[in-house]
Amino acid sequence: MIGFLGIFLFFLILGIPISLALGTGGLIYLYLTGNGALVMALPQRMLAGVDQFVLLTIPLFLLAGSLMNLGGLSGRMIGFANALVGHFRGGLSLVTVLASTLFAGISGSAIAQASAIGSFMIPAMAKQGIPAAYGAALVAMSAVIDPLIPPSITMIIFGVLSGASIAQMFIAGVIPGILLALGLLGYAWLKAARNDYPRMPRVPWNERGKALVAAIPALMLPVIIVGGVKFGIFTVTESAAVAVGYAFLVGAMHRELSMAKLWQALYTTAIATSGLLFILAMASIVAFALTIEQVPTKFADTLLSISDNKLVVLLMINIMLLILGKFLEPISVMIVTMPILLKVADMIDMDLVQFGVMVTLNVVIGMVTPPVGVCLFVVCAISGQSLGAVSREVLPMFLICLALLALIALVPAVTLWLPHLMMPAP
Amino acid sequence: MEATATAAGPSRNPLFHFYANAIKFIAGSSMLVIVVIMIVQVAARYLFNASLIWAEELCRYILIWQTFLLIGFAYHQGELVALDMLGKRVNPYVKLLIRFIVSAPVCVFLYFIIVSGWNNAVRFTGQSIPAVDFIWTSLTGAPAGLPVFWVYVAVPVGCSVLLIHFVVRFALDAYRVATGQDTHDQPAPQEEILPL
Amino acid sequence: APIKMILAHATAEVHPGHIAAVEFKKALEALLPGATDVQIFSNRQLGDDKQNLESAISGTIQLALASGVLFPLVTGRDSLNAYQLPFLIRDYDHMTKMATSEVGQKLLDDLEPAGIVGLTTVDIGQRHFLSTKRDVRTVADFAGLKTRIVPVPLHKEIWETVGTSPVGLPYGEVYGAMETGVLDAVEINVSSIVGENLWEVGKKLTLTGHYPWHTIICANKAFFDGVPAEIQQAMKQAGKNCIQPTMDYTKNQDLTGREDLKAKGVEIHGLEDLTSMREKVAPIVSQWSEKSPLIAEFVKVAQTPA
Ligand code: NA
Numbered sequence: 040m041i042g043f044l045g046i047f048l049f050f051l052i053l054g055i056p057i058s059l060a061l062g063t064g065g066l067i068y069l070y071l072t073g074n075g076a077l078v079m080a081l082p083q084r085m086l087a088g089v090d091q092f093v094l095l096t097i098p099l100f101l102l103a104g105s106l107m108n109l110g111g112l113s114g115r116m117i118g119f120a121n122a123l124v125g126h127f128r129g130g131l132s133l134v135t136v137l138a139s140t141l142f143a144g145i146s147g148s149a150i151a152q153a154s155a156i157g158s159f160m161i162p163a164m165a166k167q168g169i170p171a172a173y174g175a176a177l178v179a180m181s182a183v184i185d186p187l188i189p190p191s192i193t194m195i196i197f198g199v200l201s202g203a204s205i206a207q208m209f210i211a212g213v214i215p216g217i218l219l220a221l222g223l224l225g226y227a228w229l230k231a232a233r234n235d236y237p238r239m240p241r242v243p244w245n246e247r248g249k250a251l252v253a254a255i256p257a258l259m260l261p262v263i264i265v266g267g268v269k270f271g272i273f274t275v276t277e278s279a280a281v282a283v284g285y286a287f288l289v290g291a292m293h294r295e296l297s298m299a300k301l302w303q304a305l306y307t308t309a310i311a312t313s314g315l316l317f318i319l320a321m322a323s324i325v326a327f328a329l330t331i332e333q334v335p336t337k338f339a340d341t342l343l344s345i346s347d348n349k350l351v352v353l354l355m356i357n358i359m360l361l362i363l364g365k366f367l368e369p370i371s372v373m374i375v376t377m378p379i380l381l382k383v384a385d386m387i388d389m390d391l392v393q394f395g396v397m398v399t400l401n402v403v404i405g406m407v408t409p410p411v412g413v414c415l416f417v418v419c420a421i422s423g424q425s426l427g428a429v430s431r432e433v434l435p436m437f438l439i440c441l442a443l444l445a446l447i448a449l450v451p452a453v454t455l456w457l458p459h460l461m462m463p464a465p
Numbered sequence: 466m467e468a469t470a471t472a473a474g475p476s477r478n479p480l481f482h483f484y485a486n487a488i489k490f491i492a493g494s495s496m497l498v499i500v501v502i503m504i505v506q507v508a509a510r511y512l513f514n515a516s517l518i519w520a521e522e523l524c525r526y527i528l529i530w531q532t533f534l535l536i537g538f539a540y541h542q543g544e545l546v547a548l549d550m551l552g553k554r555v556n557p558y559v560k561l562l563i564r565f566i567v568s569a570p571v572c573v574f575l576y577f578i579i580v581s582g583w584n585n586a587v588r589f590t591g592q593s594i595p596a597v598d599f600i601w602t603s604l605t606g607a608p609a610g611l612p613v614f615w616v617y618v619a620v621p622v623g624c625s626v627l628l629i630h631f632v633v634r635f636a637l638d639a640y641r642v643a644t645g646q647d648t649h650d651q652p653a654p655q656e657e658i659l660p661l
Numbered sequence: 662a663p664i665k666m667i668l669a670h671a672t673a674e675v676h677p678g679h680i681a682a683v684e685f686k687k688a689l690e691a692l693l694p695g696a697t698d699v700q701i702f703s704n705r706q707l708g709d710d711k712q713n714l715e716s717a718i719s720g721t722i723q724l725a726l727a728s729g730v731l732f733p734l735v736t737g738r739d740s741l742n743a744y745q746l747p748f749l750i751r752d753y754d755h756m757t758k759m760a761t762s763e764v765g766q767k768l769l770d771d772l773e774p775a776g777i778v779g780l781t782t783v784d785i786g787q788r789h790f791l792s793t794k795r796d797v798r799t800v801a802d803f804a805g806l807k808t809r810i811v812p813v814p815l816h817k818e819i820w821e822t823v824g825t826s827p828v829g830l831p832y833g834e835v836y837g838a839m840e841t842g843v844l845d846a847v848e849i850n851v852s853s854i855v856g857e858n859l860w861e862v863g864k865k866l867t868l869t870g871h872y873p874w875h876t877i878i879c880a881n882k883a884f885f886d887g888v889p890a891e892i893q894q895a896m897k898q899a900g901k902n903c904i905q906p907t908m909d910y911t912k913n914q915d916l917t918g919r920e921d922l923k924a925k926g927v928e929i930h931g932l933e934d935l936t937s938m939r940e941k942v943a944p945i946v947s948q949w950s951e952k953s954p955l956i957a958e959f960v961k962v963a964q965t966p967a
């Protein structure tokens with residue numbers, strides 16, 4: 040695996056897109072390990088990586104989020120968040136975290152969230168005198184909440200690869216998502232108090248009511264998704280299509296969706312999805328090359344030979360994921376390591392839903408760590424700040440994420456209490 | 466060190482203009498078809514207690530074609546994330562040389578995938594697509610016998626398009642360096658970036 | 662040096678499919694010690710059933726074990742459907758007899774034009790009917806139940822004739838769909854109910870035994886033709902030798918599985934009017950016999966009283 044990573048990083052650093060660096064690295068690794076003849080197996084592995092019904096949720100949740108955004112719903116959510124917490128010290132930074140938490144319920148991807156919230160909030164915070172690098176970092180970190188709160192593309196892919204119940208994972212992520220939001224709110228408030236960031240004017244109660252009413256259609260979406268799946272009205276995959284239908288109806292109701300916007304949302308979603316799924320296809324090549332060499336089995340054996348203490352194994356697996364996450368995006372990390380992960384989960388006898396939420400948070404943290412952090416790229420592009428400056432501001436909040444990661448790994452109730460309450464095993 | 470969208474500049478070439486519009490049309494309409502099929506599927510189950518037995522499979526195949534056919538255009542638009550650690554500090558000629566050295570294996574990779582992808586597809590001309598047979602049987606009473614070749618060929622077709630994009634981009638950049646134009650990648654036109 | 666072969670399949674280590682793979686490897690080593698090196702990749706490591714079969718056809722791997730239902734689908738060779746004509750195969754002993762019979766071998770040989778050599782046919786468990794809410798005791802109870810099937814023409818025909826409303830959901834979504842009520846029922850074998858924890862969501866099992874879940878080990882034809890004749894022969898013989906131990910395992914797992922399920926609170930019973938279910942689907946057997954002489958021959962042998 041080290042050999043493969045070396046080849047991959049060589050291509051990556053010299054400017055080859057992640058997906059192509061994965062595929063080319065996988066092919067070279069196959070040749071170096073004497074399995075060059077297996078190149079003919081690669082197209083089938085690429086197809087297999089993409090040929091999964093539940094992956095349709097990726098374009099559908101992206102489209103739903105896009106329609107919600109075009110329909111003016113992200114603006115309404117920010118308005119609602121502002122009405123609630125804008126008047127505290129550093130108001131807009133708190134609004135950013137709260138709006139991100141609310142937006143997490145309509146968006147399936149952290150990237151989508153970072154760009155939707157970031158394009159509103161980063162300029163707004165800068166105008167108020169909150170430093171742009173900090174504002175950008177806060178938006179990027181708040182985007183980590185998104186994959187924890189349903190819908191979540193990262194959880195869906197973990198479910199596809201591992202066989203864990205996606206519906207249960209969706210519910211299991213809610214409390215960790217809220218805890219992360221609280222942690223970030225606390226940090227933002229302390230930072231604002233120390234640096235004396237400005238407040239927004241207090242919003243009167245009747246205005247708050249109006250803001251709530253305006254935001255209700257958007258706030259209803261996660262309720263519809265989780266409720267619909269729980270009561271058997273539709274499957275997880277179908278829930279994504281229902282979300283699109285719902286987003287369309289809400290947008291049409293508000294008369295903010297034009298035919299041109301609708302059409303543009305359709306084709307841009309398809310093209311963006313192509314980029315995401317192509318990574319999946321390429322990562323499947325790498326997973327195949329590693330499996331043929333039986334790397335996952337050897338790796339798990341090595342891990343056990345170091346220690347069979349549950350805590351030590353957990354720590355090592357999390358460190359491995361965090362390091363991979365620095366260079367790879369979440370989907371590839373999960374595809375490449377899933378055979379190892381499943382062996383480990385089995386070895387330490389951890390509930391697959393709890394394990395899945397832990398892995399989800401871990402790989403998503405990779406989106407806000409340099410050098411390859413897609414969410415960082417998004418907020419850098421919006422704010423015009425350098426990756427280095429934003430990364431420095433990310434660091435303290437990164438520690439909050441690590442604390443939450445440890446909490447999820449060590450305390451089963453944080454993840455499992457809610458799903459067991461809502462979907463008791465018969 | 467900075468992140469960059471590796472997008473090409475806008476093109477005024479009429480042929481490219483036609484290609485771009487065709488791709489957008491395919492992208493948008495296939496997305497629409499997926500949404501409609503899946504919503505009808507949920508509705509049909511509740512209103513008529515009936516299930517479209519081909520729905521799941523057909524949607525998967527559309528997604529496969531979408532992924533591979535659109536990937537070249539996604540690359541063109543800068544949807545494929547890449548790092549640019551060399552930045553502007555390095556001499557453009559040196560940079561071009563380095564890019565050539567790392568791009569060559571990528572082209573070889575894509576070439577291998579195209580060849581073995583084609584071989585993989587032609588091997589399955591005898592296996593028909595069940596979803597299409599179910600639809601066709603309910604319409605005409607006989608299976609259509611459309612081979613699954615038409616699904617699997619998405620890989621070599623898509624990778625060919627990507628390879629062309631990849632080579633053309635490199636050639637254009639080489640031309641810019643040779644004629645002393647700005648060598649830094651230009652950002653994608655704003656309307657092309659996903660409005661999320 | 663021993664000839665290296667990769668044998669890929671999608672099932673877990675306790676599943677009869679994996680047992681068949683292991684027994685095949687053991688039988689081959691017993692016949693020609695040290696001549697071959699069979700590497701088994703279990704548990705979907707190299708892909709699901711369909712992908713493994715396709716890999717064997719294209720020759721990227723040498724051997725695959727996959728559900729028999731997929732072979733007609735992937736190769737276009739229809740005759741392997743014969744095993745799943747409703748109520749044709751009576752029980753595990755009958756299955757063993759048919760799998761080792763001359764016509765059973767003919768069905769495997771029929772795969773060669775598709776580029777694979779069939780080596781063995783086993784059953785990983787007779788199929789029954791597991792439902793979530795409605796207790797299915799008579800044929801009338803099947804009516805309108807949203808039932809997960811593998812979306813192939815034969816199964817669709819059978820389950821529509823029985824009266825259910827078949828749904829073609831991916832296998833991985835069955836648990837969730839039954840849990841939430843998107844599905845009312847699934848046609849399934851006992852060991853899969855235990856293995857996939859489906860008993861948590863479906864508490865009513867009707868023992869219909871409508872068809873076996875036949876599973877086949879096949880080799881890439883170009884690879885097979887390229888190995889020495891004595892190894893070819895040993896591979897075919899190993900295919901035959903692994904049938905009995907696998908079938909013993911399957912039968913035992915089915916019986917102990919039923920006890921397991923009872924202990925977990927699953928109600929298990931037969932169908933009161935099983936004869937009328939048989940009569941209802943009987944025409945399908947003759948219709949499909951007309952489709953191919955090989956199926957007709959198989960049916961004729963199978964229906965001959967023991
Ligand atoms: Na979310």
Ligand code: NA
Pocket residue numbers: 364365366367404405406407408409410411412413
């Ligand atoms: Na990273």
